[in-house]
Amino acid sequence: MxxxxxxxxxxxxxxxxxxxxxxxxxxxxxxxxxxxxxxxxxxxxxxxxxxxxxxxxxxxxxxxxxxxxxxxxxxxxxxxxxxxxxxxxxxxxxxxxxxxxxxxxxxxxxxxxxxxxxxxxxxxxxxxxxxxxxxxxxxxxxxxxxxxxxxxxxxxxxxxxxxxxxxxxxxxxxxxxxxxxxxxxxxxxxxxxxxxxxxxxxxxxxxxxxxxxxxxxxxxxxxxxxxxxxxxxxxxxxxxxxxxxxxxGGKSAGIIFGDADLDQAAALSAHQGPLMQSGQSCACASRLLVHESVYDAFVERFLGAIGDAKIGDPFDPSVRFGPVISESSAQRIVGVIERAIERGWGTLLTGGARIGGVLAEGYFIEPTVFGDVDNTSALAQAETFGPVVSLMRFDREDDALRIANDTSYGLNAFVHTRDLNRAHRVARHLEAGSVWINQNSRISPQGPYGGYKQSxxxxxxxxxxxxxxxxxxxxxxxxx
Incomplete structure (x- = not known):
């Protein structure tokens, strides 16, 4: 062009x-x-x-x-x-x-x-x-x-x-x-x-x-x-x-309960988190709260789903992960990752760097996941607007709600559970304009979409x- x-x-x-x-x-x-x-x-x-x-x-x-x-x-x-x-x-x-x-x-x-x-x-x-x-x-x-x-x-x-x-x-x-x-x-x-x-x-x-x-x-x-x-x-x-x-903006939480279909939750969370538009979406689930009993099993599946995503030419229909918007954005996102590592806000599980080789001239950043993140840290509270996801553990339902709502944003929330009563109960206590149960954000012309708080x-x-x-x-x- x-x-x-x-x-x-x-x-x-x-x-x-x-x-x-x-x-x-x-x-x-x-x-x-x-x-x-x-x-x-x-x-x-x-x-x-x-x-x-x-x-x-x-x-x-x-x-x-x-x-x-x-x-x-x-x-x-x-x-x-x-x-x-x-x-x-x-x-x-x-x-x-x-x-x-x-x-x-x-x-x-x-x-x-x-x-x-x-x-x-x-x-x-x-x-x-x-x-x-x-x-x-x-x-x-x-x-x-x-x-x-x-x-x-x-x-x-x-x-x-x-x-x-x-x-x-x-x-x-x-x-x-x-x-x-x-x-x-x-x-x-x-x-x-x-x-x-x-x-x-x-x-x-x-x-x-x-x-x-x-x-x-x-x-x-x-x-x-x-x-x-x-x-x-x-x-x-x-x-x-x-x-x-x-x-x-958003800093949306995805809550994975112990009874969730972990394969489905991992695949959906990988898409909604770092893969969708390379994390450059207000709708992204950038904080994942995982029940202690399934944390390790979920992390294994989640990292596997991210690792399976093809990175490369955006015009290739098989590619699922592309670059960020600009060089300045790439530098800003890498800076967030480096500060998170330096200050111990979480444990780097995958990613964290620019992608080189044939993609080096573009603005590609590896899908990046931190585990055991401190929810009070800037990594968990500030919108990164890039392919960076924070994982956190929880034990009780009320803890999950407290952590999920402990943010100035309130655009989306995601819940993964097979318990219908829990799904209804949790959805009503989440401070978000949209709550998605066992699915990603699928905005439709029939449903109202918008935010709570600073979203x-x-x-x-x-x-x-x-x-x-x-x-x-x-x-x-x-x-x-």
Missing amino acids: TEVAGLLIGGDRVTCTSVPPHEHIYPATGRPNTTVALAGAPEVDRAVASTAQAQREWQALTADRRRDLLIDLADAVHEQLGELASLNVHDYAVPVSFAGTAVMLEQFLRHFAGYADKPHGVSTPVSGSADLNFIEREPYGVVAVLAPWNGALAVAASCVAPALAAGNGVVLKPSELAPLAALRFGELCVEAGLPRGLVNVVPAAVEGGSALVRHTGISKIWFTGGGETARRVISAATVNLTPVVAEL GFGRTGGLAGLQEFQQLKNIRIGVR
Whole structure:
């Protein structure tokens, strides 16, 4: 890939912008992949104005017409699943075997298309009156969706799809580190017949992102990313009192009880921990709490499942583990590992170093596992965002819950047990937005997804996800 990746504004690619472009580096090789045009304040102004105009056109359509166009968009995504998956790999070198967020995008579009022509409001009686009282749900108008580099298509699925179904227009800002799949999605919106500019895609760095969240034409902001950036976004949004929804980081616990199917638990935990996106996901189970009676047996199976995973070219369908996003990330993650070793936060069981040989020029780090980790250490408490997992022992159920909840995060929790009563009991005491029993995180359009504590607020998926993009209006008609 060599051509310049331009912004998408009003259905047209824009390659000449007010700020310097970004040289996109392919993480698997460390070499330039393409050049990405970035948005500054003038381009953000154009995008917001274009989306506002298109949103008025979109809202004026009949509900069944909006529904049909969203179904057409889902069909267009389906026809281009292979291309979108390939662009995902180009974006951040996620193995093509894991690049299934294009399928997720299609599923969410189809699901939320069905909401477009369904009733959204209610009528209620009014105390002491015969008046007619309506409570309606209306779109916000122009919504800004800020996507992280590790999931632009996932955010398009979980945020853009319901925003459109609710009648909004969207300015989608993917990270400059991974904009290619998001830009192609924007083109598919035009090709499917949605109003030009209804979904504008503006890759941007700090300048453009700041202009977007401070823009007076933005009525709501959805941010997915890290806590520090979220604080800056929320602070900037206070200038116009723009409401913000945030899905943030995680330090999720997986609890393996003594009665668990250890082979299944090891395989699922290996995928959900260091292997999935090389640990670069807020959904990762980066802390594994294992019952004392099965600790050694689980560790043997867990390390075996990790060791069986093929590492290499992300375009190879048999590869299950790829690089991290950048050289700076690789150095940061190795620094975390080295400090953990130096300070005795746990016992290194496998991994811990950069991968050399034919992969040396890329940003590959060995899947890394520490055993008997101190839960009060930074290794257990801070989000590493890399292929590093902490193992801990527990003896009693209440100890497992105490350790699992002893974190500032609360996005996911994972429980492995054959005891149905225990599964229900533990799930209700875990401080997490989603609890997955004997399975990995499988986000669906039917289920709400979001965090507790510093993992954010607000939900995607289901009716709750739709309602994040609707504002309430009360209409009362006097009856004499």
